[in-house]
Amino acid sequence: MSTIRSAIDDTLHAALMQKLGSDRLRLGNDIPESHAADAAGMAPCPPGLLILPRDTQEVSQALAICHAHGARIVVQGGMTGLTGGAHPQAGEVALSLERLAGIEEIDTLAGTLTARAGTKLQEIQEAAQAKGFFCGIDLGARGSCTIGGNIATNAGGNQVLRYGMARRNVLGLEAVLADGTVVTSLNKMLKNNAGYDWTQLFIGSEGTLGIVTRVVLGLHPAPRGVRSALLAFSRFEDVLTVLRRFDAALPGRMIVFEAMWREYLDTATGPGGLVPPFGTMPEIAILIEAAMGESMGEESGADPFTDTLAGFLEEGLIDDALVAQSEADRARFWSYREAVYEFRRIIDAGTNFDVSIPIARLDEAVARLRAGARAFGEETRLLVFGHVADSNIHISVSHPDHDAPMSEAIQAMVYDIVAALSGSVSAEHGIGMLKRGYLHKSRSDAEIALMRRIKQALDPHNMLNPGRVLAG
């Protein structure tokens, strides 16, 4: 601890103390452990100094002082990131947005919600719901992650095919640049072409270009009449046909389309202990949900959701279909998809991936992944599951003898397949530190040079989240 403490320049600490006061600063052993590691699984690295600003002006003051002192900052939100973006490196000062929290306004006419960056996603979802609206951003970490982090990482989740990534839900933003300059555009309007939309730069740049302090989200009407079904498929091409045709028949209704391949289902129902959903284990199971609107159709006896699925069944596109008749059914369908959060307790250690593959090549990707995993030996367990409709799959490769060199080899195997199929090494988790070495698998030298040019323009001293996204 003492070596890290010593890296904090005393004059920096004194300057911050004078401007912000002791309530906004924590030193050494007074810094809670939660600030020493995010969810990426790296060895904890306690920061020597933690700054806890309460408003935008304090963020600005803190950055201006850090800038003048040549400090390096790691920006922290809910610490739920999986690629090490908020994980401190030795010598970095941590700046947490946890106190810059709270919803400032819900404008029910404009359908917008304005919140401070440190507000928990779940608090935003519930506040929107209380006013009859719906927040388009949702992910498993909703109870811990913050809206600032969601925007900094352009978070995805289960509803992207209906509501888009975090980017699509952002109407306005406020950010503080490395030198402390505050830039504010708390725009509530869908159309605004007055000059460059600079807010786009900060979405998904993982805190490396500026610190998001406030955000205006566009809200959606609450989905009504949500229906769920679990579908069994033998062939992936039929999955794509059903995806396309469901959306054509009932445009705008689909919210969820989650795929689980055979090995995943075997794990969930074998060691996972869940009851197999179908008499025969399918090659692929799809959890589909759609918002069918108010129940005018039902009054007239029509059930377009079931009718559409029944049509696919008759055509032989689907082998079997279970339509939820109750919330209990729905919860049971979700239990298969959510079983993955328990897998780390029941199966061997492994290496996990969040990648995108062009949807037309997903079947090929799974075949290659199976061959690639087999090369690590018979006991290798491959899991493939994910959002599919938005090209995103998650992959897990585990093994009884899993260790760091094997993890390296597994990563090389998977990212080579991703690159060969023109996929992306990060679908929704970002690059952070852990994927930095693989960025070139998805991006050309010209693209990476352009990213560096943007970083250089906005943060010339490489002060904000250094070494995240770009090596440096």
Place this chain on the structure above:
Amino acid sequence: MSTIRSAIDDTLHAALMQKLGSDRLRLGNDIPESHAADAAGMAPCPPGLLILPRDTQEVSQALAICHAHGARIVVQGGMTGLTGGAHPQAGEVALSLERLAGIEEIDTLAGTLTARAGTKLQEIQEAAQAKGFFCGIDLGARGSCTIGGNIATNAGGNQVLRYGMARRNVLGLEAVLADGTVVTSLNKMLKNNAGYDWTQLFIGSEGTLGIVTRVVLGLHPAPRGVRSALLAFSRFEDVLTVLRRFDAALPGRMIVFEAMWREYLDTATGPGGLVPPFGTMPEIAILIEAAMGESMGEESGADPFTDTLAGFLEEGLIDDALVAQSEADRARFWSYREAVYEFRRIIDAGTNFDVSIPIARLDEAVARLRAGARAFGEETRLLVFGHVADSNIHISVSHPDHDAPMSEAIQAMVYDIVAALSGSVSAEHGIGMLKRGYLHKSRSDAEIALMRRIKQALDPHNMLNPGRVLAG
């Protein structure tokens, strides 16, 4: 002509000639008149030299040579812009994308279309339709405008509330930077968080940061069962209630929600010669369209579109409603909205606006505009109409004695109202040259300084579309 010709450095011309050959270059009087002015209505200014590249590599070669010679480039597409973005200034070399045209691929599995920047929007719409898809971008100039221009200006149009601005329809992009560097990310995936999404920078930057050469659009399923109605309102607050409640009752169905205020309707049915749609002229008429999907509802006798509107009528939210029973009805409804394209022939000359106002303050904006217009005298004609649901209205203020000083005064009046209500001086037409002086009405000094920093990083010699967006 000779003075402009002389501004073209002979060594520049020689260098371009050597690399690209005479087929790709036009000089002086050989340059078609269409390259001397865009649709902003400014005095034509023929460029001295026109470059007509056929592929990305030729764009790159042309820019590298221009860069080395310190030339200034005006980028041209379909020349339909309304703010002077593509309108040449003296001494500029014109570079037109018109030959860099054609659709490269439609991927029916991914639901994407890859096109060269000079492809006409209508050609893209028709190609998508031929494969059973739908292009989310649509605007009146579809037959002339190009997809590159649509993206460079982040074009809006009539379907933004359903499909978003051009930005939301773009999955991948290729652009050439000022120095000729080609940056390519022809991504087809909805989720891709591998590093900064640099493509966002070029969307809506009006050719000032780089030249878009190719684009991947995400396509939508073709809307089915499109229904149209014309609604009569006495109070704007009821318009907002109906907008919100229709979307809540039938989520994801609404495609069009176009408003026309009383003065507009008076003009369309008076000098415009159209038959008044309702027995009493309403304060506001709304043209609403929704894609109701395949006709499963109708088989069962249900008609949720009409039923929902009937409910609003019973509640007294709507004064009157006409539901289209045929394509002829639908065309008649659109004739009111499209009458505006004829107004310039039948009413006094005027000054036209494309602005956004937060939707909650639109009613107040119209009241202020009416008072502001009256101050110019009794014969002033004010028209207000537009997309509303996305905050965008168009305004026209005309007068028998309309001249340049009056136009200046009218602009000051309108933009002051826009600024006072936290609106945007450009909703969908961009800034170009004509709105440059009003950018500060919608953007803070810090925002404009950030835009300049971005421009400086990507185009340090101010070579691309100089003086557009930012005074230069």
